[in-house]
Amino acid sequence: MGAASQSCDKCRNRLPEAVLNSPGLMACPYCRTPLQFLVFPAYARTHAAGQLAERVIADVESSCFFHSAKKATIACEGCGRFLCALCDIEFDGKHVCAKCLEAGKSKGTMDKLEVERYRYDVLATNLVVLGLLLTFCMPYIAPVLGAAAIYICIRYWNKPMALMSPGKGRLAITIVLALVQVGLSSLMFLSILGLMFTI
């Protein structure tokens, strides 16, 4: 199903206008599959061509930092450099240059540009859970996993975790569980060693 093709996903036939924007599900007139296809005004919007930068005519006119022959129209809200219409990027209600946008992305200071995060907290939790499962059958591996989980929690404590659940609660719980797991598995390991020496 595509906005451009306005077609049914199942039979690939183009849907008539009567089916679009129905308040509820409507059957596809061709394959009878119930569907709802909501089209919004953005679909019909024509995109304006990008602005062209004007040439500097008089000496008194400010020129763009990146294109000295072009007239500056705005100052970057990130670094203050003068920008021509070509270099001006409007992002999140602000006018910035490409360098500031790139810097914001690489430094992670513009979270609307962030597209991916590594979940160290999930990694640590998984290690602890695996360690707890192995405590009774492989007590010599479990403390290593617990220690690794504690290391990850401490090492990445200040790293941003999930975008939408940024608290440190998960890391704190993981550390506590890892300590319990290391203690338990060490006890198990020592008792097995003790038994071996007794025999």
Next chain:
Amino acid sequence: MNMGESHTEPSATRQTHRLLKGRAKRGFGLFANDKQRLWLAEDHLLVVTQSYLTERYKRFYLNDIQAITIQKSSAGAILNTILLILVATALVLVTAAVLSEWPEPAYVIPAILAGFFTSGALINASFGPTCVCHVLTAIHEEPLFCLGRLRTALRVVEQLRVEIEAVQGGADALDRAGGVHEPSQFAGQEMGGA
């Protein structure tokens, strides 16, 4: 201005976003394990997909969304059919074991399996029919697999429709903008169908 000023604190991000209903896993095991959630902000829809240890974010600005589609699928019905066939098979085994007076595990194990599959079928049926949902922009089509159940999808899409129309305008705005026209690449194509 330092670019740091535009940084939104994570807690603030959460405050400005509203969690929408619908959560689902796509695939399981070692090869595919994606979890998806939808968050609605003032000006965009945030699609958060967690794949193993990586979380990916896609932002769809309400002003750019061209269409949202929901299509009822038969995945739920197929799953229930498979589960009911498994229940029937297990019940046949239980009946055969009881009638033939086989030793105890011969009918206990199929009975447990029958119970397990029955509860699976009941849970699946209680969630309602399944669907496929997409959000479309001028350059991208994103499947929203977290809206895999029709009931939830209809509710969430209605919520999104209200928010999008508040930004873009309603049906009259669509008419003013030129209405739903046939794009040039499809001009001359047969309507086709039955």
